[in-house]
Amino acid sequence: MQDDLLHNWQKKSADHQKLYKQLLHRADKNKVLKALPALHEEAFEKVDCLQCGNCCKGYSPRFKTPDIKRISKHLKMKEGDFINAYLKVDNEGDYVLQQQPCSFLGADNYCSIYEVRPSDCARFPYTDEDVILKRQPLTLKNSSFCPAVYFVLEKLREVGV
Structure with a gap:
């Protein structure tokens, strides 16, 4: 996870929860769905799940x-x-x-x-499907422990969906 965006991501995610909530609430669904595949892929070029494992350590499917x-x-x-x-x-x-x-x-x-x-x-983490918009409370929760969700939400903020 050698990316400036991902540096100190957990604190930044906690600080941005209100922004994420607003973003997801007002987002243009079509723009988001169009952007997700590339953002999902970019996130997983930067995030190595085997170095993290937060989803498996603290949450259950x-x-x-x-x-x-x-x-x-x-x-x-x-x-x-x-x-x-x-x-x-x-x-x-x-x-x-x-x-x-x-x-x-x-x-x-x-x-x-x-x-x-x-x-x-x-x-998981649903960053390449409409769950990111349909289940907003889940997306917000996931952004607090999954660096890939945080990354995708930050990128969506940058492109202004």
Whole structure:
């Protein structure tokens, strides 16, 4: 993460939450969606997830039924056993991890189930899709712990969408 924009990004993200909220609220949806693929790619040229791992260390994806089936099969476990061993139901009725950091995260920040990871993990941090606008509270939260989300929001501010 050797980029001036990313220097001290967590403090800058905290300081810019109100600006991000305003940006997302007033943004031209079509301009944002057009800009996202390139900004997403640029962000991941600068951000190495294996050097960070914040998403896996402090937050849980939702585990949908297809995720549970796929991961259970991969781990050679019964679905019920997988749920009992790793998951709980959150206050929104979704299956999430019982603990953080993620049980499947290694000390090297590699995921032991990467090939079959939950769809939320595969899609995270949603910087190349309309979730960034449709679920604004989630985007704001993600910008506080994911340098890629911070980067994309800062770039959107720069281009004035």
